[in-house]
Amino acid sequence: MKVVCVGSGYVGSVTGTAFAILGFPTIIIDMDGRKVKEINEGISPIYEPGLASCIEQMVNASRLSATQTYDCVYQADVVFIAVGTPSKPDGAVELKYVRSAAKSIGEHLNPSHFTVIVNKSTVPVGTSDLVASIIEEVSGLENNRHFAVVSNPEFLREGYAIEDVFFPERIIIGSGSPKAKKVMQSLYKPLLERTNYAELAEHLTFASNHAATKTVLFETDAKSAELIKYVSNAFLSVKISYINEVARLCDSLGANVNDVSFGMGLDTRIGNKFLQVSSGWSGSCFPKDTAEILSESQKYGSELTLVKAAIDSNISMHDYCIQKIQRSLTSLNSKNIAVLGLTFKPNTDDARHTQASYIIGKLLQLGANVSVHDPKGMSMFQQMNKGLQIRYCERPIDAVAGADALVLLTHWDEYRLMNWETVYKLMKNRYVLDTRNFLKKLNLSELGFAYEGLGLH
Ligand SMILES: NC(=O)c1ccc[n+]([C@@H]2O[C@H](COP(=O)([O-])OP(=O)(O)OC[C@H]3O[C@@H](n4cnc5c(N)ncnc54)[C@H](O)[C@@H]3O)[C@@H](O)[C@H]2O)c1
Numbered sequence: 064m065k066v067v068c069v070g071s072g073y074v075g076s077v078t079g080t081a082f083a084i085l086g087f088p089t090i091i092i093d094m095d096g097r098k099v100k101e102i103n104e105g106i107s108p109i110y111e112p113g114l115a116s117c118i119e120q121m122v123n124a125s126r127l128s129a130t131q132t133y134d135c136v137y138q139a140d141v142v143f144i145a146v147g148t149p150s151k152p153d154g155a156v157e158l159k160y161v162r163s164a165a166k167s168i169g170e171h172l173n174p175s176h177f178t179v180i181v182n183k184s185t186v187p188v189g190t191s192d193l194v195a196s197i198i199e200e201v202s203g204l205e206n207n208r209h210f211a212v213v214s215n216p217e218f219l220r221e222g223y224a225i226e227d228v229f230f231p232e233r234i235i236i237g238s239g240s241p242k243a244k245k246v247m248q249s250l251y252k253p254l255l256e257r258t259n260y261a262e263l264a265e266h267l268t269f270a271s272n273h274a275a276t277k278t279v280l281f282e283t284d285a286k287s288a289e290l291i292k293y294v295s296n297a298f299l300s301v302k303i304s305y306i307n308e309v310a311r312l313c314d315s316l317g318a319n320v321n322d323v324s325f326g327m328g329l330d331t332r333i334g335n336k337f338l339q340v341s342s343g344w345s346g347s348c349f350p351k352d353t354a355e356i357l358s359e360s361q362k363y364g365s366e367l368t369l370v371k372a373a374i375d376s377n378i379s380m381h382d383y384c385i386q387k388i389q390r391s392l393t394s395l396n397s398k399n400i401a402v403l404g405l406t407f408k409p410n411t412d413d414a415r416h417t418q419a420s421y422i423i424g425k426l427l428q429l430g431a432n433v434s435v436h437d438p439k440g441m442s443m444f445q446q447m448n449k450g451l452q453i454r455y456c457e458r459p460i461d462a463v464a465g466a467d468a469l470v471l472l473t474h475w476d477e478y479r480l481m482n483w484e485t486v487y488k489l490m491k492n493r494y495v496l497d498t499r500n501f502l503k504k505l506n507l508s509e510l511g512f513a514y515e516g517l518g519l520h
């Protein structure tokens with residue numbers, strides 16, 4: 064089977080590479096010439112642990128290539144759509160990239176060959192039908208006869224994308240076409256049976272018990288598949304917002320949220336995942352997906368009030384962090400604040416829609432001077448936040464020199480491993496706000512810092 068993947072971003076580059084490793088000749092289409100050139104040179108277009116070496120190996124083996132044109136669709140058995148679906152200003156999803164990809168696919172389909180078009184992008188209920196109708200209109204071909212559209216949402220997490228794609232807990236296939244479902248079963252067979260995995264082992268960057276992960280392939284209709292994706296992300300957002308509110312309660316009551324979270328997670332009905340305190344969830348997925356599903360639910364008179372509450376709670380969590388800094392420093396006017404971590408989480412260069420831009424924006428409004436550092440995300444953050452007047456520092460210690468406060472937003476290992484005695488000497492006032500409770504074990508208070516986490520006592 065020949066695979067084509069439209070989009071070479073955080074999902075498309077990993078998806079395309081994964082199917083090449085699983086044994087299918089794969090071509091990635093992207094309209095961005097830089098990404099196409101990089102892939103063809105064996106270079107990863109994004110930072111994702113383990114991905115660069117996988118791409119290099121697959122390109123060298125001639126199993127993976129990239130192009131800006133859609134000609135390869137004619138030969139393909141399966142065409143993934145993995146383009147961006149950002150939010151419009153009202154929170155609803157922007158589908159122009161999906162529409163444009165569908166149109167281009169329709170223009171290049173082979174009329175005498177059954178092709179399966181797969182929506183991997185996160186798209187609202189009904190988008191499979193939309194893609195099918197665009198393709199029918201452009202090609203003059205008939206849906207479910209010459210081609211079929213499948214919803215196959217992606218659940219990878221940035222920073223763990225290789226692991227998540229090769230060892231997923233679930234693969235969701237939504238379609239009304241039994242023929243298309245058969246094609247998808249064949250496509251995922253090597254993943255379900257873990258064949259061709261020997262080649263993969265050297266690229267895995269995290270030691271975990273992969274062999275124990277059993278993947279369930281669940282087949283349903285397209286609408287249900289589309290909804291599973293949104294409500295899963297929304298559920299996880301609610302879960303994080305809940306523990307973040309519990310952290311605030313712990314601050315008021317003198318309890319320790321790390322212990323509370325651990326104790327809760329021992330109940331397998333609750334589980335210990337996504338109960339880690341933060342200044343709020345962020346990134347390229349949760350904010351836009353919660354906004355979209357809330358907007359959709361409101362349009363249909365079935366408002367997801369818990370999701371609405373989580374969105375509000377998330378913003379108030381960002382504000383809560385600022386209030387903590389204010390309580391410690393009183394006026395922030397002309398105070399020097401070092402912010403460590405600009406990406407929405409560690410092990411990614413993705414700085415889209417991170418809490419850092421909200422929190423830094425507020426600190427600036429309050430008159431603070433802000434110096435920042437991030438190991439991988441500085442260039443994207445700078446590109447996305449051109450209006451922010453802040454100092455970008457090559458090394459974390461440059462950001463903390465002369466600081467009145469150090470605010471840790473992202474728990475990169477690099478920050479735990481810093482020489483904290485040097486940090487102590489360089490800072491003017493030794494207040495540290497650790498929004499991930501990540502530095503707790505370093506006992507910074509014993510070194511003389513005024514250390515605060517969230518929900519710790
Ligand atoms: N980032 C994640 O962790 C993640 C995880 C699961 C699902 N998703 C979903 O997957 C989709 C893609 O997300 P992403 O983060 O990979 O996006 P991205 O912005 O990183 O990448 C999208 C790519 O598509 C290309 N593109 C857009 N329109 C095109 C067209 N018509 N033809 C060819 N190329 C085109 C862009 O140039 C870009 O390289 C979104 O719907 C997202 O919600 C993302």
Ligand SMILES: O=c1ccn([C@@H]2O[C@H](COP(=O)(O)OP(=O)(O)O[C@H]3O[C@H](CO)[C@@H](O)[C@H](O)[C@H]3O)[C@@H](O)[C@H]2O)c(=O)[nH]1
Nearest residue numbers: 217218219220221303337338339341344345346348407408
């Ligand atoms: O206990 C936790 C877990 C996460 N976060 C934050 O929540 C956000 C999202 O984290 P994570 O889910 O790990 O990152 P993503 O890469 O955005 O992955 C989510 O969004 C993807 C895109 O839809 C989905 O594919 C994944 O399944 C889903 O986990 C980040 O700001 C994290 O710091 C917390 O604050 N506490």
